[in-house]
Amino acid sequence: MKILVINGPNLNMLGRREPPIYGSVAYDQLAALIQEWSGALAVSATVFQSNSEGQIIDAIQGAGQYDGIIINAGGYTHTSVAIRDALLSVGLPVVEVHLSNIFSREEFRKTSFISDIAVGVITGFGTESYHLGLIALYEHLKKKKHAEDKN
């Protein structure tokens, strides 16, 4: 099982960026945790980060070899139709995650162009959101495979 974890703009600033909101774990530590959690699930995870909307779209388009995508599109979550279209274009199961609780912040963070096309959304648990996202996607893919095997 191969999973692509996509991190959008400013996530590379993790640890240094508004710690009361995003926590004090550094981005490299998050990447390492994702590898650790994936390992525990026997899942192969690739972690990608970019500040550029175009590069994120490129990464999604190139995700043909993966079974699913975990995405924290950062600020692009609320503004990017193009990333939504890219996700739709590859047709893979998507899990949307956020470090902070986007519902207790500015009004404009309550709109996501990804949520309604994702399998599900996990928001507010800090780095743990990624851990939960990995489990969620893993379980979803297992169930999906099980259903396909049946037919």
Next chain:
Amino acid sequence: MKILVINGPNLNMLGRREPPIYGSVAYDQLAALIQEWSGALAVSATVFQSNSEGQIIDAIQGAGQYDGIIINAGGYTHTSVAIRDALLSVGLPVVEVHLSNIFSREEFRKTSFISDIAVGVITGFGTESYHLGLIALYEHLKKKKHAEDKN
């Protein structure tokens, strides 16, 4: 660690209720799964369900002995200020879960009176949402206890 799992209106219909949206697992099976998942985390979970807004508020008010609440308030999620106020009145950490992806359904399901006062939200993963919610609340409480022990 003691956790109260609150299920709102119509969740007792699980398995019989719109299966393409809510899945085919019966409510009793969900309750058993929650006990199983809790056991694996060495957490003691109480599962409560009611179709009555007032009884849900009573249950929340009586949650003094618990360390945290997982709530799927069903239809009341989108309409109940009173349940929000009850959650605020006990001051416990709350994790909001939903079986279906509320963002890909009717417009009115995109508003929640609980999300912005919760630690976080997990939505769209079927019964697995509860499993993720248990892990999320467990990790949150561990971190919280750790921080309290430090001070």
Next chain:
Amino acid sequence: MKILVINGPNLNMLGRREPPIYGSVAYDQLAALIQEWSGALAVSATVFQSNSEGQIIDAIQGAGQYDGIIINAGGYTHTSVAIRDALLSVGLPVVEVHLSNIFSREEFRKTSFISDIAVGVITGFGTESYHLGLIALYEHLKKKKHAEDKN
């Protein structure tokens, strides 16, 4: 043919309640009229009333033995996602009725969480709305049975 007639909050006050809007027929008289009209259609009708949203949901969930539901959810019409979900959970044909013309009153009465999932809506004809509702549901069920018999 068995039909469940559900009356929501304050309908028990009929006759005493704002007569220029709701008319002077008492609730007991309405219940008797419903029985009379049902009898004329050779339909067995059960009339239920409650001021409690939870009890209305309970009643809907327990409607397995009925062929269809006539509902006047009173004030809950405009605010209850939970009653909507209960109606969806049992999957029976629903006819929504109102005594008053909800379109010539306060703005908030123009929104119904039931209308779009009902077979149809009848509003504004006083107690006669129930009579029309019975005929409508009776004809709908006949046509439905006819179609099922054909296949």
Next chain:
Amino acid sequence: MKILVINGPNLNMLGRREPPIYGSVAYDQLAALIQEWSGALAVSATVFQSNSEGQIIDAIQGAGQYDGIIINAGGYTHTSVAIRDALLSVGLPVVEVHLSNIFSREEFRKTSFISDIAVGVITGFGTESYHLGLIALYEHLKKKKHAEDKN
């Protein structure tokens, strides 16, 4: 008792027009059914159809000899202040009917310029909506006459 039944634009296409929404009964059959139902109530009904907003207004203005109006204004329901004004100008009791359930379709069909000035509204029961409308108007006129006789 004389009743004018007004059918607005595209109702003449009944039977050929989007059958999953409007049913397979042809317009002529509907007209015959209305005569049959009226006969059973000993009511004299005139059925009028036009695709022209102006002609519908003309027909309403010329309704002086009728006791009441049943109107399915079709697409003009949602856009015509002029038809509303015509109905107000003759001051007759009006029953608004629709074949389809206008609340489960496009957003713009939820607005009616007729509903708040009608006695009541019946929507969603196919051709049966007209039958119910005839009964509703008949009962309304009987009650009205009864009240007038009393004074």
Next chain:
Amino acid sequence: MKILVINGPNLNMLGRREPPIYGSVAYDQLAALIQEWSGALAVSATVFQSNSEGQIIDAIQGAGQYDGIIINAGGYTHTSVAIRDALLSVGLPVVEVHLSNIFSREEFRKTSFISDIAVGVITGFGTESYHLGLIALYEHLKKKKHAEDKN
């Protein structure tokens, strides 16, 4: 100086139509008054009425021989882009008049598709609105002619 006075739907019902709102002067009397008032200004007025949006557009398109238009488009005021376009297509000065005060009635009467392309608007003075409209258009045309003579 030749002026075309256009009356929209239901104005032919004047006198019989909701007298507390529109007054008790009959339409024929209004037409006679317009002739009388025009005569006093030495203006030749043609009075036209139709319930049909299309015929009103035809009338406007054929207004080439007139110096200006007084229009009370009735219910079409609030809904007709096509009449607006017709008025723009002939490029004549337009004065919009209304019998009732459209600002103290239903919300939807506060929107006019004519007002912003008219020279001005006169509303609320009963039949006197037409008298004022005639004077207003007469003075506007005089001033316009004066300005053209100057250049």
Next chain:
Amino acid sequence: MKILVINGPNLNMLGRREPPIYGSVAYDQLAALIQEWSGALAVSATVFQSNSEGQIIDAIQGAGQYDGIIINAGGYTHTSVAIRDALLSVGLPVVEVHLSNIFSREEFRKTSFISDIAVGVITGFGTESYHLGLIALYEHLKKKKHAEDKN
């Protein structure tokens, strides 16, 4: 017959103020024209102007000796509940006038706190709006007196 003509803020700048919108007639000339037009109607008119909302309210409150009010509240038209309340407090017939066509300008000029409590509104005819306003109020008062004499 005594009429109070109230002019709000910046009307004293007439002639110097944005001539393409408000015309080139000076404020003194307008005041003289109002006297001339009133004289022709055998009406006694008092013309008042102030840039101060409070002084306009004072003037309205002191209008007990007048039979009616013509008001061009200028910019306060769109923002002053207090002037509306003052007009309501004296209970005199009010005619609202504007030099420019407020419907073809900025969006915020389309809202008036006076229109719905006035007898009627005249807008867009330059200084002629006042002339029409005088005739309108004069005719309204005559009709009112006539009706009162009758009773």
Next chain:
Amino acid sequence: MKILVINGPNLNMLGRREPPIYGSVAYDQLAALIQEWSGALAVSATVFQSNSEGQIIDAIQGAGQYDGIIINAGGYTHTSVAIRDALLSVGLPVVEVHLSNIFSREEFRKTSFISDIAVGVITGFGTESYHLGLIALYEHLKKKKHAEDKN
């Protein structure tokens, strides 16, 4: 003079519930204060509390023996058409009170389904709001009785 004081959901948590917003007086103390204040006015007060919308409606419907109602509907203030309808159904004078200033909190607390049908509203003075409410209702009932005695 008999008054029914109705307290909605979570008011039983008073003293323990968000003290910076609701104060530190316990619910029992509030109930005692209400009795004390009523005694001083020689008014007989019954204090009722429920977390259930249905039970609050029941209590209102059973208020036939009271002269007036003081209600703090808590979270139901902002969401319950059914409680509004119950208050309308008994036709008693209603005074709406709130402990906190609902206008300085979340946006959704600014809407009340009770305010426009109440005699008046008192909000923001902590437990003193009830004291003021008692005086207000007492004075209102005295004035009402005085007016009735006169006729």
Next chain:
Amino acid sequence: MKILVINGPNLNMLGRREPPIYGSVAYDQLAALIQEWSGALAVSATVFQSNSEGQIIDAIQGAGQYDGIIINAGGYTHTSVAIRDALLSVGLPVVEVHLSNIFSREEFRKTSFISDIAVGVITGFGTESYHLGLIALYEHLKKKKHAEDKN
């Protein structure tokens, strides 16, 4: 204890102004009542009225010698950011009062620029609103002094 009572535009018209809404007590009587009520509380009250927004701001700015303000800003309640800013600039406790129930009138009266910065709001009890306002402010100041004395 010294209290400044500020009355906004048109309150000087009390008794003569729309009595069904504002009652028949004259403004001078209200002023006398305020003195009487204040005397009973051993509070020194100054009553100020102005139709001018600027003078009201001046009065607020000069309120340094008072312990609190009771304000009925009349029509300015709904439109004046400047009065809000003046109240904020002096930092005194403010109680907002209204004679009429502003929630059962025009839509625009439901917005207040004062409510969210006031201690609380009292609306709908006629002149009694001021009495309640005096008690409310008196109790608030006592509690505040008590708390300050403690520290």
Next chain:
Amino acid sequence: MKILVINGPNLNMLGRREPPIYGSVAYDQLAALIQEWSGALAVSATVFQSNSEGQIIDAIQGAGQYDGIIINAGGYTHTSVAIRDALLSVGLPVVEVHLSNIFSREEFRKTSFISDIAVGVITGFGTESYHLGLIALYEHLKKKKHAEDKN
């Protein structure tokens, strides 16, 4: 291949009507151009124009013999649910065209009741829009026929 080209209100004024917006080609010339362009595609085109909404609906309903419709509904584009319903009732492929760029004009021209049920939309190219519309419909019908032949 037979195509019906429908032109709505005021298109007969082409050439004389606001030339900076609609161009200087006369309506007859446009009709001739359509014939010329159709000829080049070996398509038989019928060109219909009416100012009447009802006649346009009649024309659409009678389009049974055509393979597709090109429609420029003029002002009715933005207001007519009835024309939309007529187009839906015949079920033919529709291409919506406009002479002017409706997106760079008044706000209300941005709403079309036709666009979402059309194959596609062409707007802004003057008379060339019809040429493009013909090619578009021709290619669409060819592709459709090709697909049908295949099955």
Next chain:
Amino acid sequence: MKILVINGPNLNMLGRREPPIYGSVAYDQLAALIQEWSGALAVSATVFQSNSEGQIIDAIQGAGQYDGIIINAGGYTHTSVAIRDALLSVGLPVVEVHLSNIFSREEFRKTSFISDIAVGVITGFGTESYHLGLIALYEHLKKKKHAEDKN
């Protein structure tokens, strides 16, 4: 005549991307078709695609050597003020094209930051939209050149 054809994000996925919406023609085939269609018009076309908003802006800024632009900005159509500004900065005629009918999809696709500054818009005809766009731009440029030659 030189034309720049700009394709935005995800258009490189054509053929593989949601075929029921975007069709089964591959992006390379589309590019070849554009060359073929351009050749037939004796127009030199350059086709550019990028997933990056910045690169699209760069391409537009560098379009000095072209006579016009055809743009399908994909998801950026609905969100990019910066691309709009780039188009305005070069001042070339722009034709906006879309493969799918953006008016029959999600609500947010109905807003375009390009439409009102384009010559015109063509939407819904699959790859044929580009063909029509080429003809439209070609005819526009010919007409423009013709007009310039005249002066």
Next chain:
Amino acid sequence: MKILVINGPNLNMLGRREPPIYGSVAYDQLAALIQEWSGALAVSATVFQSNSEGQIIDAIQGAGQYDGIIINAGGYTHTSVAIRDALLSVGLPVVEVHLSNIFSREEFRKTSFISDIAVGVITGFGTESYHLGLIALYEHLKKKKHAEDKN
């Protein structure tokens, strides 16, 4: 070069008024600073302050002798059409300044009736906003004079 600096309501409270928002510089100090900054630019500045909307309008109307206006209209910024009209009536270049950052405060402070008719806006730099405003207006007037001298 002569500049009029207009300060609106509550600016005279500077230094005493909400210091965390408006700073601790007193109003007299600000006035002195403005003179100092003007002197450095060899500009003659007059500083005017009033709490009265009417007096501010008077001051603007009397600004004929000045070359430009710097205005901080305080609370009137967000509510006064009349001040906007006054500024338009004198036709001088206007620079709008604010001490606080109006975009990070209450929602209603984000609307200004002055911004779109000003040369530009400077907000958020405390008293320095006036310094920048002086430089900005000075540079604007120099450039304007330079352009006029050229022609």
Next chain:
Amino acid sequence: MKILVINGPNLNMLGRREPPIYGSVAYDQLAALIQEWSGALAVSATVFQSNSEGQIIDAIQGAGQYDGIIINAGGYTHTSVAIRDALLSVGLPVVEVHLSNIFSREEFRKTSFISDIAVGVITGFGTESYHLGLIALYEHLKKKKHAEDKN
């Protein structure tokens, strides 16, 4: 003191881009002017421009060595949550500048995702906006340093 000046998309087109809006100074000249103005303040300024949202975010993230940021984010001002988040992530004082007066242009330019997190905003003064921005940031940093030195 080191300042980073960030210019967003299309600012490199300055001088060639819509000169009536943005002026005729070329981008290189602006860059030189910024150096000149910085030099006069003894500030070291780095000027950066990019059309790419991602590169602008990169530049902001790399601004650790600067004391403050001046940003004109061009079209991204109105659409980029990601740039806002980047500015928040580095926590430096930000001054937002614009060449044109964004309040007198299209509606969508009135929304900025930067304004409420900036120290202040300067808009409308052409290239002078940058000069004022430099002074503003310089004074802000001086004051900040002064305050820090004090503690």
